[in-house]
Amino acid sequence: MRQSELFTRARREAPTDEVAKNAKLLIRAGFIHKEMAGVYSYLPLGLRVIRKLENLIRRAMLALPAQEVLLPALQSKESWLATGRWDKMTDLYKLRDESGREFALGPTHEEVVTPLVKNFLSSYQDLPCLPAGRPFAIFQFQTKFRMEPRVKSGLLRTREFLMKDLYSFHRDAAGLKLFYDEVINGYRAIFKTLGLESSTYLTLAGGGTFAEFSHEFQTLTAAGEDRILICAACHLAVNEEIKDKRPTCPGCAGELSPPQTSIETANIFDLGTNFSRAFNLTYRDENGARQPVLMACYGFGVSRLLGALAEIMADDRGLVWPPPVAPFTIHLLPLGPAAGRPAAAARELYEQLQKLGLETLWDDRPVSAGEKFAEADLIGIPYRVVISDRTLAVSPKVELTERQNSGEKRLVTVNELCAFLG
């Protein structure tokens, strides 16, 4: 894409109405726009990252396997009354239609997915009997709503947010446990792809109203709102909220670190039969008897992850994106006048990179080298390719810099560049 065609542009100054580093940087670089407290728009650069995060997570879900659906945001009050959460969940947005009938605006989808599945489940043959048999799980990417009183953390806590939620259905605890562990492995692989594996901990946490415990993935960042106690030996953690109940490592019973600040990037709840009992979701066992279905749910905050990556990966010059989810792979910066030799070489290289399928943002704007460099630093595309009279002087070469690493500059030929990135 030509940068001159991008309607957003970097701001020189950070917004004054944000305190969170992720929001300041993402707004300055033109990735997001603040509509009001806790509500953001995703602009072209930000949406590109969101879509890549979604695709990364989608591949992991399909591999489980799980099937993708899209459930509604408008949810029936009756379903929320059936689970007792209409009154209990204080951060639930409620609205009314013209006849005064009330609806919930979904912060989560157990109240939708359980009655939905009831339509399609009849006998034990429909239920997963892992490892043999057919796993049965449903996921979606959806916009969710939550009445948040505290919204000072940018994308880390918002009133409207993008989430992946997965729901699995089982006939017994053993099958549930197998699937639960598969999802943990899938989540781990996602964090690894993002370069967050060393700072992200599978964390034992409170189970809320559903169970004694749940699992969270907590990623270390000073901007987080949680505190976790870490076991250095197992790379496991315990949420501070249950440290009295679980003062040692859940893996090796070893000692835990003092509390460290982190953000919950994903969570897993064993829902037991809480929801299946509320909606009478049963299966018929081998003897024809009705049994309640076991359920678990698995969340992954997509827009929160965008914020967490900005918060954690950025340096003092701006954003730094892991290559698999960067808005573009290459930032192409020709220096000098539009009629100059670097500009012509950049045009040629851009076409070559397009043919190779390498996503390139080409800064074709008539602005100074300093402005191009500063904006490129702020946007944080992984590979910067500079073409100037100087790089073309020796032989037709370009200058390659990796945003993520030391920032060391290398002069390479176009063929070397394509071979390195292709």
Add this chain to the structure above:
Amino acid sequence: MRQSELFTRARREAPTDEVAKNAKLLIRAGFIHKEMAGVYSYLPLGLRVIRKLENLIRRAMLALPAQEVLLPALQSKESWLATGRWDKMTDLYKLRDESGREFALGPTHEEVVTPLVKNFLSSYQDLPCLPAGRPFAIFQFQTKFRMEPRVKSGLLRTREFLMKDLYSFHRDAAGLKLFYDEVINGYRAIFKTLGLESSTYLTLAGGGTFAEFSHEFQTLTAAGEDRILICAACHLAVNEEIKDKRPTCPGCAGELSPPQTSIETANIFDLGTNFSRAFNLTYRDENGARQPVLMACYGFGVSRLLGALAEIMADDRGLVWPPPVAPFTIHLLPLGPAAGRPAAAARELYEQLQKLGLETLWDDRPVSAGEKFAEADLIGIPYRVVISDRTLAVSPKVELTERQNSGEKRLVTVNELCAFLG
């Protein structure tokens, strides 16, 4: 995909709480699920069609060019007060947060996009000066909400729906007109791809509060809620609502047909300076003077299009999908026992089709031939490939049937099949 792994299955009976053909068929075939009146879930088969419709429309938008964003559903009351629509728009859902502050739940996004663009527009150089210069337009795919009292038309009229909305920004009427016509051409190409070009009419309609006229794309169907008067010579139409004002064809001034029932599948509004004045969205002209920006908006109902395709294309055996947006391209039906020769041949062919990138639903379930045929008819995948002892008897052949056309059966070899579909 193996059909045994699909959690949905076709119902023998149509749902009793739906009157619309599109809802009855889409629910029976497992494409959608009714949550409550006017609110539906998209199940795996339905979501596959939705995503293909989105990608078809997205390519047309990017080619304009327009840039993709994602705007929020929660919108500030202040913005809706600024345009006077907080009180005027009677079908606007409103909700409150914990402090009693009110929000709108977006049925459209002029109130969001106009202030957003204001952040990035400063001088006339930022505005489109078509044909030279840089068009400036923003689009999104978004879930929208509208308080609908009448919801008896299935996906044709819902309280929560998926839409593509595009907004363009111009310095003068000539630039706006050029872009407006580009969008009309893009929309025409989409209807052509879907096989709806002959039944879809560019229709002059009332402009509401914005202008004297607007344009709609109206697709003929008895299930529609609009009535249009058609010019046979121009393939143009006039919405019955303005027939007194425009009794002849807007193209050739020729005679119009009696009213015919249709559904509005897309619309285009010249917004003039209505919204730019409300938010003081101006540009600085060559003389440094502030001028209001001209705007237009362009809607395309994605979930409505899913319903319209079901309504219009279906025959008495079930759904019929146009190949470019079908949930799968091929429905592979081996007949006979799981250990039989057809089952083994189907497994081999399935792997071959996967390698060729041909999306295939493989009915590997242990059900009767009759049940497989009936369900395949209902689901409506374009190409049916049957493998039976009979088709394998002469030489290794399969039976190919096109769902959309006469249903004529042809015996072809696997190589002929792959060459035909590949």
